[in-house]
Amino acid sequence: MAITTDLLNIATSGLRAQQTLLQTTGNNISNVNTEGYVRQRTSLEAEKNGGVGQSYTSRVLDQFALNQMRRDTSHFSELEAYYDKAQLLDEAFANSDASLSTSISKFFASLQTAADEPNNMAARSLVLGEGESLLGHFAYLSGYTQDLESDLNIEFESLTDRANSLIEKIADINQQIKITQSANVKDTPGVLMDQRDQAILELSELVGLQTQNRDDGSTLVYLDTGQALVMEDGTFNVFSISGDPDPNNKELRLYNGTRGVTINLPDTEVGGRIGGLYTYRDELLNDAQRSLGQISLALADAVNQQNHLGMDLDGQLGGDIFTLPTVAGMEYKDNSNLALRLNSRVEAGRANELTTADYKITINNATAGAPATADLTVEVLNPDGTAVTDINGSPLVFTYNGVNAPG
Numbered sequence: 001m002a003i004t005t006d007l008l009n010i011a012t013s014g015l016r017a018q019q020t021l022l023q024t025t026g027n028n029i030s031n032v033n034t035e036g037y038v039r040q041r042t043s044l045e046a047e048k049n050g051g052v053g054q055s056y057t058s059r060v061l062d063q064f065a066l067n068q069m070r071r072d073t074s075h076f077s078e079l080e081a082y083y084d085k086a087q088l089l090d091e092a093f094a095n096s097d098a099s100l101s102t103s104i105s106k107f108f109a110s111l112q113t114a115a116d117e118p119n120n121m122a123a124r125s126l127v128l129g130e131g132e133s134l135l136g137h138f139a140y141l142s143g144y145t146q147d148l149e150s151d152l153n154i155e156f157e158s159l160t161d162r163a164n165s166l167i168e169k170i171a172d173i174n175q176q177i178k179i180t181q182s183a184n185v186k187d188t189p190g191v192l193m194d195q196r197d198q199a200i201l202e203l204s205e206l207v208g209l210q211t212q213n214r215d216d217g218s219t220l221v222y223l224d225t226g227q228a229l230v231m232e233d234g235t236f237n238v239f240s241i242s243g244d245p246d247p248n249n250k251e252l253r254l255y256n257g258t259r260g261v262t263i264n265l266p267d268t269e270v271g272g273r274i275g276g277l278y279t280y281r282d283e284l285l286n287d288a289q290r291s292l293g294q295i296s297l298a299l300a301d302a303v304n305q306q307n308h309l310g311m312d313l314d315g316q317l318g319g320d321i322f323t324l325p326t327v328a329g330m331e332y333k334d335n336s337n338l339a340l341r342l343n344s345r346v347e348a349g350r351a352n353e354l355t356t357a358d359y360k361i362t363i364n365n366a367t368a369g370a371p372a373t374a375d376l377t378v379e380v381l382n383p384d385g386t387a388v389t390d391i392n393g394s395p396l397v398f399t400y401n402g403v404n405a406p407g
Contacts, residue, residue: 006050013051017044020055036198040190058188066197067211070204074224074272077205081276085152089284092144100292103137104299106130111303119313131303131321138296145289149248152281156250159206159274160239166203167221167229170196171236174218181217189217203229208271224271227254227263237263239274245330249286252278267384286383290356300324301351324351329361357381357388366405374405 024042031037038059047053093099110130114123173196180189196219203209208224214232221230230236237254240262244251252270254263267278300322307318329342342361346354358381365375380388380396387395 010051013047013053017052017055020057024057036194036201038190038194038197040188057190059190059193063213070201070209070211073201074204074208077273078208078271078276078279081273082280085148085277085280086284088148089145089288092141093288100137100141100295103130103134107134128321135322138292141292142289145285145292148285149281149289152277152285153248153250155277156241156252156274159277160241160252163203163206163274164238166199166206167236167238169199170203170219170221171230171234173199174230175234177217193217204272206272206274208275223265225266225269227265229254235259245332282383287356290383294354294356297324297346297351297354301346301348305349324348355380355388358383358385372405373402375399375401376403 021042021044024040028039038061040057041060042055042057044055045053107127107130110123110126114120114127117123173192177189177192177196180192200209200211200219200221203221209229210222210224212220212222214220218232219230220228220232222228228237235256235258237256240253240255241250242253243249252265252267252274254265255261256263268275268282270278301324304320304322304324307321310318312318324346326343326345329344331340331342340363342363344361360379360381362377362379363374364377367373376399378398378400380398382388387397389395
């Protein structure tokens with residue numbers, strides 16, 4: 001078969017091809033400092049009748065390396081967030097000059113002095129002074145950890161808002177790429193893909209994620225724990241945070257506005273900066289707050305009980321040095337009556353039995369009278385809401401009937 005060769009067309013196609021190559025090279029040079037830009041390469045094909053045929057411009061990208069960078073970014077951000085916050089807590093509790101153990105030692109030293117010199121009024125006054133100082137130290141640490149918790153919740157709000165913005169951006173770019181690529185299958189919409197990859201990288205700083213590239217040019221995004229963020233049909237899930245029953249103990253959820261579905265997430269397993277902050281909160285901050293409360297109650301109760309065994313200067317039996325607090329219970333939003341209030345207190349002499357666990361109290365029945373009584377079920381829970389179990393793996397649940405319940 002004879003092939004007709006047109007020298008003019010060959011020359012023209014060559015010029016067009018070289019122009020395309022120059023455009024690609026110029027574009028690469030111009031964007032050398034553009035964040036998220038991926039170098040492009042133009043490939044040429046020969047025409048059977050002579051000359052250069054269709055050119056194809058694609059991104060020079062190693063998908064495996066890109067995925068590894070996202071994983072490393074997420075892991076680094078998680079550890080960095082955990083370390084930065086842990087330092088703040090360490091500064092308050094590990095400082096030898098202002099540590100709680102120093103205040104406790106001074107208080108017990110004053111008690112020893114008063115015991116050695118029971119008639120010394122100055123020694124007795126020193127006990128009260130050191131007791132007030134110890135109480136102030138407990139109050140300071142409690143307030144400090146509450147401030148850390150408040151700042152943490154503000155950061156949760158900010159980071160989830162940022163994550164939601166990136167998720168929506170990725171889903172929107174997916175749709176643009178699908179439309180662009182369907183209209184021109186020869187060239188890759190590199191700018192849009194660069195923008196999407198940059199958004200995914202920024203999202204990987206906030207949460208651990210996995211991606212799946214589709215033939216239509218879209219990229220699906222999932223959390224490392226398996227929940228979808230950006231889906232094939234163009235819809236997406238966004239993060240929401242709320243606390244029940246404790247409004248300050250924020251829990252992470254996914255919400256799909258199209259389907260109206262909410263998915264609970266394992267907070268400490270989402271990875272990235274958000275996961276690192278949740279891990280810090282659950283492993284360090286909450287534990288510090290709970291341990292601080294446990295120590296203060298046990299110490300105050302033990303000192304009170306011991307003081308009851310002695311006598312004052314008038315020969316009367318001793319009383320309480322510290323006042324044990326009454327604690328208001330937190331209500332679940334799905335309680336049958338949100339107007340009801342439940343207050344609790346530590347029984348004198350039994351504060352040493354308290355643990356750092358949560359206690360979920362269910363009122364099964366209330367009986368009016370003098371005195372009023374209530375039937376209760378008490379469940380012992382871990383900070384994440386799961387049940388504390390005994391050595392046999394059975395949840396710790398206790399039932400109390402006829403408990404005095406004064407109004």
